[in-house]
Amino acid sequence: MSQGDADPQAGRDDGVRLDTSLGYLLKEASSALRAAMEEVLRPLGMTVTHYSCLELLAQRPGLSNSELARGAFVTRQSMNVLLQALERDGEVERAAEAPVGKALPTQLTAHGRRRIADASAAVRSVETRMLAGMSEADQAAAFRALQSMTRALRES
Amino acid sequence: MSQGDADPQAGRDDGVRLDTSLGYLLKEASSALRAAMEEVLRPLGMTVTHYSCLELLAQRPGLSNSELARGAFVTRQSMNVLLQALERDGEVERAAEAPVGKALPTQLTAHGRRRIADASAAVRSVETRMLAGMSEADQAAAFRALQSMTRALRES
């Protein structure tokens, strides 16, 4: 920052104070997490959304495209593009026709399971590093705070 | 979710437990915040990065392109594209030549100040809603936790 110490905020009481704003801090932390994940996933040739998709399928086999999209926080259109690529690359397989409705259940292939194993370990190490220096109580408090913020934002 | 209750995690002890992962929760909260901000900024014809840039300039006039990029958590290339558009639209103005080095200081125009006033109020209301139901102590704890996570992720 190349400016002096005069406070440009003076006389502007309607601004969001960046350095004390929880919203800004939330974005900052999320950005740092994303960057750290990209760094460890890049050598594996995997993006964050790619990883998220496989991780979701590892934990909950049979999720549909729309469910995966919600779990990875992207639109179902974006997830659809990704799923087509993953199917082409043999990491996942989708039922040919819907057992009910239009939702097509998706599963990991053996290849997909190998891919997610490496990626999951890498991401787990990032999360471990992120939590270093935080006590159990700190983590529990952060957990409740993040849940509270998410819930409050959703009920609009 | 359309699956039964069998636990696919059984026998896979290396997975990131989504529903208890602070990393996942952080992404979820950040995603909710971003969606809420986009919702209130859309009527103003403004994206989140667009808003972030103007807010930074309102609080710290004279920031350079690279400094704005870091503050808005995008690359300097992305911010450069945005700044060119904002300059064309008359919301900001940049010095013609660098007073020192190559960094070009940027300021809001009168038009830019009017734009950010509305946007800032809208975003402030979102943040207020996000914090509803959290005590001062909760907010302070969240503040410390987010700072700790960001710091831990950065020192790689």
Next chain:
DNA sequence: TGACTCATGTCAGTAGTCTGACATAGCGTG
């Protein structure tokens, strides 16, 4: 002085995500 390193601005191309739109399947209600 010259070489090296770092930060900055900028151009070009690529990749990921989004909005808009359409068709279809299930569900509830008159």
Next chain:
DNA sequence: CACGCTATGTCAGACTACTGACATGAGTCA
């Protein structure tokens, strides 16, 4: 049954942000 509502899958186009690359200015050091 017919109608509306909701959720889903998918295609197409536009936009945003990214990576890669190059040139320039400032500081460091032998």
